[in-house]
Amino acid sequence: MNKILEVNNLTFAYDKNLILDNISFEINEGDFAGIVGPNGSGKSTLIKLILGLLKPVKGTIKLLGKDINSFNEWSKIGYISQKAASFNTSFPATVEETIAANLYPQIGLFKRIKKEDMKKVHDVLKVVGMEDYSKQLIGNLSGGQQQKVFIARTLVSSPKIMFLDEPTVGIDNKSQENFYELIYKLNTSMNISIVMISHDIGVMTEKANKVLCMGNKKLIMHTNPSNTKITEILSEIYGDKMHLLLHHH
Amino acid sequence: MPEILQYAFMQRAIIAGIIIGFLCPLIGIFIVLRRMSLIGDSLSHVALSGVVTGILLKTSPLIMTLIFSITAALGIEKLRKSYEKYAELAISIIMSAGMAIAVILISLVKSINIDLFGYLFGNITTVLPQDLWIIIGLGIIVISSIFLIYKELFYMSFDEEAASLAGIPIKAINIYFVILIAITITLSMRIVGILLISSLMILPVASSLQIGKSFKEVTFLSIIFAQISVILGIIVSYYFELASGGTIVLISVIILLSVFAFKSIRKLKNRHSYH
Ligand SMILES: Nc1ncnc2c1ncn2[C@@H]1O[C@H](COP(=O)(O)OP(=O)(O)OP(=O)(O)O)[C@@H](O)[C@H]1O
Numbered sequence: 013m014n015k016i017l018e019v020n021n022l023t024f025a026y027d028k029n030l031i032l033d034n035i036s037f038e039i040n041e042g043d044f045a046g047i048v049g050p051n052g053s054g055k056s057t058l059i060k061l062i063l064g065l066l067k068p069v070k071g072t073i074k075l076l077g078k079d080i081n082s083f084n085e086w087s088k089i090g091y092i093s094q095k096a097a098s099f100n101t102s103f104p105a106t107v108e109e110t111i112a113a114n115l116y117p118q119i120g121l122f123k124r125i126k127k128e129d130m131k132k133v134h135d136v137l138k139v140v141g142m143e144d145y146s147k148q149l150i151g152n153l154s155g156g157q158q159q160k161v162f163i164a165r166t167l168v169s170s171p172k173i174m175f176l177d178e179p180t181v182g183i184d185n186k187s188q189e190n191f192y193e194l195i196y197k198l199n200t201s202m203n204i205s206i207v208m209i210s211h212d213i214g215v216m217t218e219k220a221n222k223v224l225c226m227g228n229k230k231l232i233m234h235t236n237p238s239n240t241k242i243t244e245i246l247s248e249i250y251g252d253k254m255h256l257l258l259h260h261h
Numbered sequence: 262m263p264e265i266l267q268y269a270f271m272q273r274a275i276i277a278g279i280i281i282g283f284l285c286p287l288i289g290i291f292i293v294l295r296r297m298s299l300i301g302d303s304l305s306h307v308a309l310s311g312v313v314t315g316i317l318l319k320t321s322p323l324i325m326t327l328i329f330s331i332t333a334a335l336g337i338e339k340l341r342k343s344y345e346k347y348a349e350l351a352i353s354i355i356m357s358a359g360m361a362i363a364v365i366l367i368s369l370v371k372s373i374n375i376d377l378f379g380y381l382f383g384n385i386t387t388v389l390p391q392d393l394w395i396i397i398g399l400g401i402i403v404i405s406s407i408f409l410i411y412k413e414l415f416y417m418s419f420d421e422e423a424a425s426l427a428g429i430p431i432k433a434i435n436i437y438f439v440i441l442i443a444i445t446i447t448l449s450m451r452i453v454g455i456l457l458i459s460s461l462m463i464l465p466v467a468s469s470l471q472i473g474k475s476f477k478e479v480t481f482l483s484i485i486f487a488q489i490s491v492i493l494g495i496i497v498s499y500y501f502e503l504a505s506g507g508t509i510v511l512i513s514v515i516i517l518l519s520v521f522a523f524k525s526i527r528k529l530k531n532r533h534s535y536h
């Protein structure tokens with residue numbers, strides 16, 4: 013199995029506030045990993061460290077076999093942030109323009125976008141089922157549709173792995189299911205590894221083959237846990253508040 | 262040839278105006294979308310101190326202003342790093358410094374001369390032949406620079422984090438961009454006036470944001486609106502002997518109001534068509 017992501021003895025603190033204490037885990041090609049943990053346990057922080065947006069105090073992170081300090085194939089890494097749904101909604105960009113933007117670094121400075129590039133854009137719009145919206149302003153779409161456009165934006169540069177930080181916050185239940193189906197399809201039919209922060213017990217039991225449990229500055233990795241095991245893990249994390257939390261968003 | 266074009270100074274004013282009508286909206290669109298509107302005001306305050314220095318030293322105010330405003334632009338970029346969470350503070354600090362220096366220098370120029378008023382409010386009769394060559398030369402460089410980094414600026418304005426992750430060299434482009442702003446202000450001040458340049462960067466964009474249906478369209482409309490304002494403004498200010506900057510900006514305001522009116526009429530019509 014190809015290792016897509018390796019995290020070793022990672023420690024991180026905001027100033028003196030220790031958030032992650034010596035954690036290690038790995039993600040293989042084709043994995044669908046869920047990250048769970050209470051609010052403030054450092055889930056988003058972990059992803060930002062992996063993406064190089066924050067610098068660790070100690071430890072190493074390898075993406076696609078390369079240390080992130082010398083890693084330069086960022087186009088192969090997709091990221092959907094926790095706040096994606098709350099971006100500047102009045103920005104005057106169409107769906108097409110938004111997605112094409114992710115091809116810019118590959119096209120290179122000073123060069124213009126070509127026909128083949130636009131074909132790629134339309135192909136990924138089909139994958140996420142948004143082909144009819146290509147000329148719409150991004151701000152005029154619903155939260156769920158916007159989130160699909162952001163998925164398409166990362167897909168257009170053919171990622172190997174995708175990080176999603178609570179991608180369904182603020183999206184209604186029906187669209188959430190839809191959305192998870194889409195992510196699952198990317199995982200199984202396009203072989204994109206998925207690392208997703210989510211409080212949704214359904215996704216964890218049905219789709220994930222790894223559950224990374226965060227809490228008390230530590231991380232515990234469960235590979236191929238049974239459904240009862242996952243339920244057990246989640247109730248341990250969230251305790252009696254589990255149901256509240258699960259139906260919160 | 263219409264009478265107005267027979268004068269060499271008017272020809273120069275119109276040519277300079279057309280260049281400025283491209284520069285200001287092209288820069289302005291990214292300033293507005295990145296919520297940096299204050300940077301135009303800030304750099305033009307510094308430009309004023311450059312102009313006065315030029316007048317005092319009896320050298321070209323244009324060249325002096327270029328030096329002052331580019332230095333200030335780089336200063337803003339540097340300061341922004343010290344106040345990451347309060348980016349606009351850097352802009353305000355440079356603005357205050359620029360204004361303070363300008364005020365002191367103006368007090369040194371014993372008699373306030375007419376020339377200074379021209380720089381403050383815009384004066385079409387003052388574009389000298391050598392100024393025009395600088396405006397054309399640097400103007401074309403700035404316009405083509407923006408077209409060359411247009412897609413990167415677009416992505417950065419939309420989502421800086423994603424742009425950075427996708428591998429766009431954010432820092433380098435930021436520095437390049439503020440230098441372009443500084444040059445644009447310097448080139449525009451003769452026609453539009455220091456006090457009103459940032460309005461010409463922002464108003465046409467504000468109008469086109471109301472009706473543009475894509476980023477391309479917004480860019481295109483901003484240029485159209487700016488061109489109308491500048492060219493019409495120069496002509497009107499010639500016939501009525503008005504300060505060109507004020508006239509140009511007032512026309513931009515009228516365009517903005519017309520766009521609002523157009524939008525509400527269209528809305529009313531649509532509402533009727535549903536019944
Ligand atoms: N920029 C920051 N500066 C200082 N402390 C921070 C910063 N961002 C987060 N923290 C702290 O780090 C801890 C972990 O935050 P993080 O956002 O990673 O949590 P999370 O697990 O993603 O929570 P949630 O489920 O609410 O999204 C929190 O205690 C938070 O207060």
Ligand SMILES: [Mg+2]
Nearest residue numbers: 055056094177
């Ligand atoms: Mg979080």
